[in-house]
Amino acid sequence: MLGLVRCILGFSLIIFIANTATASDRKFNLGQIASSEEVAGWDIDVRPDGFGAPIGSGTAFSGEEIYAEVCAACHGDFGEGADRWPPLVGGEGSLASHDPEKTTTSYWPFASTIFDYIYRAMPYGEAQSLSYDETYEIVAYLLYMGDIIEEDFVLSDKNIGEIEMPNKDGFLLPDPRPDIMNTHGNPCMTNCQVSTNIIGKARDIDVTPEDE
Amino acid sequence: MKKNKKKELSTFKKINRRDLIIGASSIGAFSLTPKKLLSEEANPENLPPNLPEWTQYLGDGVDVNPYGMPSEFEGHVIRRNVEWLTASAESSVNFTPLQDLEGIVTPNGLCFERHHGGVSVINPQDFRLMINGLVDREMIFTLDDLKRFPQTNKFYFLECAANGGMEWRGSQLNGCQYTFGMVHNVQYTGVKLSDLLLETGLKEKAKWVLAEGSDSSGMTRSIPIEKILDDCIIAWAMNGEALRPEQGYPARLVVPGWEGNMWVKWIRRLEFGDKPYMTREETSKYTDLLTSGKARMFTWVMDAKSVITSPSPEKPILAKGLHQLRGLAWSGRGKIKRVDVSIDGGKNWKTAQLHSPVLSKSLTRFTLPFEWNGEELLLQSRAIDETNYVQPTISELQKIRGVNSIYHNNSIATWLVSKNGKVDNVRLG
Incomplete structure (x- = not known):
């Protein structure tokens, strides 16, 4: 978290520690106090409200080049995917269909998640190698391809928490399970009315790997 | 007659010994030929009333296998993967051979693997666990620090939420291993997070934890504070020995009864906050899409x-x-x-x-x-x-x-x- 808010938090925390953290507060007296610098180096997460977004900005217009350079080989020039690497955009309106396409723009509920994930894990095999500006640019380019922002929209730490994703209301909470409690511990034991017709065999589908 | 027999046995032994040496030098050689080892018929010369060679001659000494491996005849008991499932083996899964296991303990080398950026290799001297956010003291712990806390030893299963995921529409994979093998069960040794947090203190507003791995996927999941304080563990050992590299060496998070994706391996950080972090793994993945097009979120518990x-x-x-x-x-x-x-x-x-x-x-x-x-x-x-x-x-x-x-x-x-x-x-x- 290199955001201004976090810097202030870190600063106030140092004062707090200096004033109050004595060994007697700690039950076991193990471990070391983390410096704000140490925390800032590892604290890279970004929350939906923009909390943690690092200072930086980028537009889709400027993102096209960096996207082509570091993303397109696996995800296609237009985010359509390549081989078995996943598509990043498209699939709008497909979620209730037989073959839903869950992409960043059709399914992901928050823009912050796209930034967080790309910065921490992409490009695949070269994690945390992009600059903050490059990451904003790539996110802006994806959002532009998904018709969520305009090509010249300046995406930044100030507004990433305000981007409305198309599927932001697509998720249900809380977990309703156990959603199947028909028998409450006393299921049928004898002469149960069930169909025992074989309607499919894995052998016929023939996709199971075989030992050499 | 007896002499001749001895000669034959001795020849047999030589061949067998060479096989053993080749086998011992390469575990891969075993796994490539499991069928062959298994399909061999019993050798009548080893059956009553004859004497098998192992009854007459010396076997390996105690200096041959400093770290013991399973019998070469168990070469078929291995983790297996389904190549077409994923784009790359570094972000993929393999399966525990449940069909070959007894009891409830999964041997460490057979515990299924699920990685998102390959297996991190970490010198334990370079391990640090950072705890930050809404705590009284932001702190850093070494592995030695963790081992000085009160210890807990517990058996827990770990199941991937996608175990059996290929079977929703019909029977697709013809194997117990491929349809149920994303589960394992080991005894964990570690420190309870409720003990660890006595050291950092916790702000009243802290309701969620972001657990973060240090691997190249930077695996992250949000976990509610009630679960963290109930039974979650930072574990450094499984089944009596250090965690295997592929299971998060030197330390991982244990989230008993909840989906395996939350058990962050190679753990490096716990951040406490007042809201969930909505990471990639808990929004775009590990959400359960219904026919309505809406998806259930935060479905953590693994049902019976x-x-x-x-x-x-x-x-x-x-x-x-x-x-x-x-x-x-x-x-x-x-x-x-x-x-x-x-x-x-x-x-x-x-x-x-x-x-x-x-x-x-x-x-x-x-x-x-x-x-x-x-x-x-x-x-x-x-x-x-x-x-x-x-x-x-x-x-x-x-x-x-x-x-x-x-x-x-x-x-x-x-x-x-x-x-x-x-x-x-x-x-x-």
């Missing part, structure tokens, strides 16, 4: 489930007469209370024997003796946990969730035993 490990597609019935049906059951909500087995596709059920120990949120072993006389069987097992939840059929799940959930398929599987003893994964309807 069971599987017959033998007979199974990998374990055909080879002879008529008495057999011991074997299986495993587990529940993320507590202990297994009962397991029923059907041999006629669910029309009639018998209660199987549970073997101790029966532990909360742990695999539980069940067996049931049965006679086979060459008839067709439709084998099923049905777990009931201590909350009285009964493992459902796939059609019960499909009615409520459709077929696009991917995750949390805990339905009853059916193994068809044919008249020739072969076993198939089939779907009834």
